[in-house]
Amino acid sequence: MNPGTPEFALIDRHFTRATRRADVVLGVGDDGALLQPPAGSWLVLTTDTMVCGTHFLPTDDPEALGHKLVAVNLSDLAAMGADPAWLTLALTLPEIDHDWLAAFASGLFGLADAVGAELVGGDVTRGPLTLTLQAAGTVPAGMALRRDGARPGDGVYVSGTLGDAALALALRLAGATVPAPLAARLDRPSARLALGRALRGQASAAIDVSDGLLADLGHLCARSGVGAEIDLPRLPRSEAFLAAARGELDGDKPLNGGDDYELCFTLPAGQADAVSALIQAGGCPITHIGQISAAPGVRCRDAAGRLIAPSREGFDHFTTERPT
Ligand SMILES: [Mg+2]
Structure with a gap:
């Protein structure tokens, strides 16, 4: 994505903020984010997509959608025992609606800030309304929760x-x-x-x-x-x-x-x-x-x-x- 395109202006207006976490060396605005995971930690990555018509209705409150997109990813991090750290967002939009985007961003950042997670990058494309978030978290090495450890009698x-x-x-x-x-x-x-x-x-x-x-x-x-x-x-x-x-x-x-x-x-x-x-x-x-x-x-x-x-x-x- 190049400066001067509508997508760049959209990201600049709604999704670019001052860096909040000390471990974000470089956030939104470059080809990729530079992050410094804590020593002795494992990285936990998860992603979830919400598709209009499948997971939500076109009339749904965009502020609630922003919140929910973060929450569903945080839930996967919780299930791994991870501390949330960084987020990337991939938005597919049928049109650029600044009121919708402002409300969506408000819901997304409201929950991200509440848990100390920072948006460090993303992508915007044109197409049927689809919201994808990737969440990264950290867990002390060897301490992650997994699905494969249950034993008879537990x-x-x-x-x-x-x-x-x-x-x-x-x-x-x-x-x-x-x-x-x-x-x-x-x-x-x-x-x-x-x-x-x-x-x-x-x-x-x-x-x-x-x-x-x-x-x-x-x-x-x-x-x-x-x-x-x-x-x-x-x-x-x-x-x-x-x-x-x-x-x-x-x-x-x-x-x-x-x-x-x-x-x-x-x-x-x-x-x-x-x-x-x-x-x-x-x-x-x-x-x-x-x-x-x-x-x-x-x-x-x-x-x-x-x-x-x-x-x-x-x-x-x-x-x-x-x-x-
Ligand atoms: Mg899950």
Whole structure:
């Protein structure tokens, strides 16, 4: 991209700011950023794309979209136990709308600043509205959380509450009033960074719940070569969820709903006592929902202790149409 082009002016106007982090040697404005990771750390890289019509609606609040684009990437860093550090942004825009861009940038920088992450580069192209962010974080060498360490007998835990965002989306699509606490979970999610840090050296495996607990716990089990049994009545649901849920229609949302951005993790049986310290350090509730088993697959037990077949396996981008 060359100075004098509309794209350059756009980046200059909305996305170029004074450097904030001491480890940014050179930020936005060159061919690449120069960064100095701390000695003794591993770099954690992750990226997420939000496509208009697939992940959000053209009418969605751009400030909330900026926030959410950062939050979904931070959630992946949290699931690795990483401290967020640097971001790069790739924007594909059908047109240059400065009001939209100002609001989007405000949401993006609002959350980035709150967690101490700095935007250090990016790219702008013309095309269907697509938002891509890459987030880089650091973790002390050898201390990253991974999906592949769960062992039979480990406890399965989840942070916060499940199903709030999926219920908010369902209510919104049905034209119903969405209670504010549920709308906030969908539009302005937060990542469990403090819990991710606290889980270093504690959790045997971890994943963030973005596509539904059943699907994401299934990914963790597959990577670890194990299975899991979870007790459905134990799945944590918020008061707002319980008040607004419409019976059977919403019954599976804590299990299959997307966009929760909670952490699901496993603790070796001997470390179950760590939970109260993790609640303190993570600043969120933690619920024991089941156990890791040697038999593969995720099985669910109902209130009577009977194994039941889950109705569907979360949101899969290539087999399921997501309502938008
Ligand atoms: Mg993830």
